[in-house]
Amino acid sequence: MRKHILILGALALALSYKASAQSFLENSQVNGSFQTDAQYYMLDEGIGITDLNGKKLGINGFGKVNYTNGNFSAGIRFEAFLPEMNGFRSELNGVGLANFFATYDNGFVGITVGDVYDQFGSGLVFRSYEEWSLGMDNALRGARIVLRPTQGVTLKAVYGRQRYYWAPYLEKDFAADDYRGIVRGVDGEWDLNQSIPALGDSKFRMSIGGSFVSKKQYDQSLFYYIPENVGAAAGRINLGYGNWAFSTEYAYKINDPSAINNFIYKEGRALLSSLSYSQKGFGAVLQVKRVDNMSFKSMYTGKQNDLDINFIPPINYTHTHSLPSMYTYSTQPNGEMAAQLQINYTIPKGTALGGRYGTKLAFNMSQVNDIVRDSIMDNGELVINKPGSLGYASRFFAISDHRFFRDINFEIDKKISPNWHVTAQYINLYYDIETIEGHVGAPVVKANIGFMDVTYKINKKQSIRLELQGLWENEVHKGYEYEESEKKDFQKRGDWAAALIEYTITPHWSFSIADKWNYGNPVEEYRDHYFTGTITYIKDATRVMLSAGRQSEGVVCVGGVCRTVPASSGVTLTVSTSF
């Protein structure tokens, strides 16, 4: 690490004192950002927090500085978890230089050394990215070269090792349980419209691309032969004609036994396609996805959400209000068949239904089922998913009856007058909590959810917003009979009501109080209130937010900003700024 910093420092210094210092300085830019999230935890027997396990305070912070000069840029990011806040992985505990890079890019060639974030196509075989609010970062430390030999053609190559919290990157420093492999990949994309002048302004649009990624890992297993090189390839095509667009990507991976797929030697496949049509005032998009055994990690023993080389996007609607976002679907990399349809329509201004400002409507439906797995012959016996075997056979278009998730929702967004604005949504949800969250034996969540969000503008500077939400579970309700041993499966289950009132003064202040009440939980002691008060101050690019109360898991949007929060009771302070 020290060596890297030295090189970076030397480079920056050398460049700073170049002969043509004058023009150089004129082009120099420095910018950066800081954020600190701190939580003070308190005991709260009401929501089952009877022991803080010696942790009263959690602090997550980062500071980042970027330097740019024409075609050259470099940056560093410090991170501190002292210790990490609840809900973040304990491996994050610590302070240090988490990320650095230097890039030279003159449009024809781009070279990056250090930590690389990139993705090939939609990420089915490679994506390295960072999501601070989730404590997740799988940056590839190594190098990347991008070549653009001619207009419309982009070639990329990446090589490196992924970030694994604070674990060292050199093999000789690896811990016994950390044998991360090396990831290398190439990708090419050709955009016909940009490279063929005759197609420049054509209604017809087309681009194609392909990638190959492989990992070199270490076989540490006593039971299985682990392949030391695992390759994956993907091809993609994007087509458009006028208002229509179609894109598809197909990925294939050779056998890659791992802790996630139960050490089967089956190949992996994934398909992601979308078709859309849109014109002013109307847009529709249909997406389908098939995933079969596509977990791809640079450490075959990895089980958690880290060291993923690829990214299989969940395509369902992302809810941001607190009740619907309690049940957020996450991709099942071992197998899923998914479809999603979204329609947006604006009833024009000046019509009977559109009124003076127009009325915005949105419809979304998404469903995810399991794939079908058929048994296969292995050493003279029929097996399904047996470790060490070829796993199973799966017909490409067959859909299992096992439904993981379904969401049907309808939204109306209407400005009624210069002062009144209303948004309302109805959601019908099916959520297989046993599969998605691993609560073995817990009954499926079948819920109707509604919310209404009303904003009243008092004057040019001040507004009041009221948010009312309800969640009703059809089959799990107050009278539900449960065994004592099942009790823990009923956390957050049953009916909920929530309300929030927010008062804002532009450009700086937001004050809000909110309550979420699990009034219909079948277990009496779980019928809790989650009461929160929040003050936010924003000045330009600086935001300070102080909140106190109970927080249950989910996505919270207050003061105009959304983030995910874990369950807790206490006081939270967030300070963020960029310059």
Next chain:
Amino acid sequence: MKKLMTLLLLALFATGLQAQSKTDLPNVTLKDLNGKDVNIAKLSNNGNPIALTFWATWCGPCIKEHNALNEVYQDWQDETGVKIYAVSIDDSRSTAKVKPMVDGKGWEFDILLDVNSDLKRAMNVSNPPHTFLFDGSGKLVYQHTGYIDGAEDDLYEEILKVAKKKK
């Protein structure tokens, strides 16, 4: 190591503080809705101001903000010549939904796709919405994070300060 870091930071700051940069628009290439490459550093608007507004299809406050901006955008353009580039930070989960949503809501902005968060990182955006305003020469004059109802009026005041033609 600490010393080295301090040295490096000092060097960075020393060069940065004396800097009188030509343009604050970073050298990052994004795609527009037709898949065409757009280099941010080369954006120009005939000497009129440019606003970059970061948003995502899953971000409620962002959609509120852009609905509000869309209502006044035509007037703003007539009065100040400002051009708004709405930068979607949707990743592959939702990039396919961007165009249908933009069209469905009738937004008039130029849309750019930051699928790999390159511009988001280069401009130090932590959470959307986040708005940047550049004057006609590409100098950053104002930025704001979050959206509070009515915040578009504050942005407009800033635009008026740097606009060439005023009403």
